[in-house]
Amino acid sequence: MSTLYGTSEGQPAKSRALKLYILVITTSFVRAANATSKRTITQAVRPNAGRQSHQRWSSSQSTYQRMHSTAKPIQSSTTLWAAAAAIVGAGGFYLLSGPSKSQDDLNPSGSHTVPTPAGPQKQLPPAANAKPVNYEEIYKEITNILEADSKWDDGSLGPILVRLAWHASGTYDKAAGNGGSNKATMRFKDESQHGGNAGLGHARDFLEKIHQKYPGISYGDLWTLAGVVAIQQMGGPVIPWRPGRTDGIEGDQTPDGRLPDGAKGIPHLRDIFYRQGFNDKEIVALSGAHALGRCHKDRSGFDGPWTPSPTVVTNDYYKQLLEKTWVERKWNGPRQFQDKETRELMMLPTDMALLEEPGMKKWVQAYAQDEELWRKDFAAVLVKLFENGVPFKKDTKVYHFKTIE
Ligand code: HEM
Numbered sequence: 001m002s003t004l005y006g007t008s009e010g011q012p013a014k015s016r017a018l019k020l021y022i023l024v025i026t027t028s029f030v031r032a033a034n035a036t037s038k039r040t041i042t043q044a045v046r047p048n049a050g051r052q053s054h055q056r057w058s059s060s061q062s063t064y065q066r067m068h069s070t071a072k073p074i075q076s077s078t079t080l081w082a083a084a085a086a087i088v089g090a091g092g093f094y095l096l097s098g099p100s101k102s103q104d105d106l107n108p109s110g111s112h113t114v115p116t117p118a119g120p121q122k123q124l125p126p127a128a129n130a131k132p133v134n135y136e137e138i139y140k141e142i143t144n145i146l147e148a149d150s151k152w153d154d155g156s157l158g159p160i161l162v163r164l165a166w167h168a169s170g171t172y173d174k175a176a177g178n179g180g181s182n183k184a185t186m187r188f189k190d191e192s193q194h195g196g197n198a199g200l201g202h203a204r205d206f207l208e209k210i211h212q213k214y215p216g217i218s219y220g221d222l223w224t225l226a227g228v229v230a231i232q233q234m235g236g237p238v239i240p241w242r243p244g245r246t247d248g249i250e251g252d253q254t255p256d257g258r259l260p261d262g263a264k265g266i267p268h269l270r271d272i273f274y275r276q277g278f279n280d281k282e283i284v285a286l287s288g289a290h291a292l293g294r295c296h297k298d299r300s301g302f303d304g305p306w307t308p309s310p311t312v313v314t315n316d317y318y319k320q321l322l323e324k325t326w327v328e329r330k331w332n333g334p335r336q337f338q339d340k341e342t343r344e345l346m347m348l349p350t351d352m353a354l355l356e357e358p359g360m361k362k363w364v365q366a367y368a369q370d371e372e373l374w375r376k377d378f379a380a381v382l383v384k385l386f387e388n389g390v391p392f393k394k395d396t397k398v399y400h401f402k403t404i405e
Pocket of ligand 1: 005036067108140153159160163166199261262263269287289290293294295297299300301302337348
């Protein structure tokens with residue numbers, strides 16, 4: 001049987017093919033040796049030979065070959081021997097060259113394809129391809145790419161993967177009952193071009209390589225899982241995670257304006273986060289993610305990191321907010337703040353706004369003082385963010401992935 005993962009099942013098929021091949025060749029030579037005059041041989045000619053190698057000897061393939069055989073009269077025994085040699089050569093090449101790479105048999109959506117007598121490729125129904133997804137294995141794969149690009153920002157893809165998971169989820173509208181991580185609509189042109197998503201194409205591209213290897217995982221599951229991996233591997237708390245998101249269609253895209261604008265203040269933050277079902281305490285707990293990563297002039301227009309350790313999950317965001325003196329940066333860019341002392345760290349107007357509202361400031365203070373409290377609240381609020389609007393099946397397994405040392 002052919003599978004998406006042709007390599008593992010290709011070998012037994014190949015040894016069967018080898019036996020059959022020897023039988024066919026022996027028979028051909030015996031017949032050729034006995035030939036005395038003109039003879040007609042039927043050669044099977046198949047387009048695309050070599051690309052579907054692991055299907056070659058299946059019973060349906062025999063049917064296919066019968067239907068597409070072309071009869072060619074062979075005029076002399078010399079020609080007969082030449083033809084026999086060609087068959088030996090071609091068969092030997094196939095048997096030595098190994099099964100075709102599984103990716104050759106995949107269409108862009110990752111579904112398996114089979115040739116049909118009509119010519120064009122048709123997809124197998126999804127059920128025929130279904131292979132249980134091993135999420136622990138994907139966790140490891142994502143861990144392996146985190147530091148694969150040493151030239152990337154501060155040396156880790158972790159921060160941008162967290163931002164991707166958040167922007168995929170933060171479009172949720174509780175009242176409308178749409179948006180969120182479920183449909184992974186940032187795959188489509190309009191939503192990918194929303195201003196708030198600038199730069200996230202890089203993160204999606206990094207994960208695409210993993211999706212090609214594990215096409216059974218939905219994009220929403222992959223992106224949120226990548227956020228979980230990034231947080232945990234950068235020293236954060238364990239984030240319980242479960243699969244269940246399905247890929248949507250273009251019509252599921254959310255309108256622009258559902259993500260926060262860093263240039264604004266408290267009323268805007270409340271509009272954005274209350275719409276998703278969060279309260280003031282949860283807004284503050286989520287904002288601690290800005291201990292990670294940095295702003296990029298070519299993406300948001302803002303510039304610089306929030307903390308001195310942008311690839312480690314710490315409660316530094318709250319400490320910096322309270323302990324540093326923040327002044328407006330004088331520059332040819334959007335309004336942002338810089339620490340007076342080193343001028344190397346930054347805060348957005350929305351970050352500074354958390355200090356203006358007593359109901360929020362008290363949580364900034366609590367999280368600055370008690371890192372464990374923040375780690376616990378942060379894990380809980382991230383689960384809520386990543387799960388908002390996802391119709392999980394009852395009894396879906398919740399994973400508590402072990403952080404890889
Ligand atoms: C409170 C409202 C928020 C605003 C206004 C905001 C705004 C921004 C902006 C302007 C950037 C810079 C993007 C760039 O230029 O590359 C950014 C980066 C980032 N944000 Fe937020 N954000 C908010 C909430 C969150 C939340 C809730 C999370 C996660 C739970 C988060 C995680 C991140 C991370 C990790 C980065 C760094 C990305 C990188 O290094 O490439 N943010 N955010």
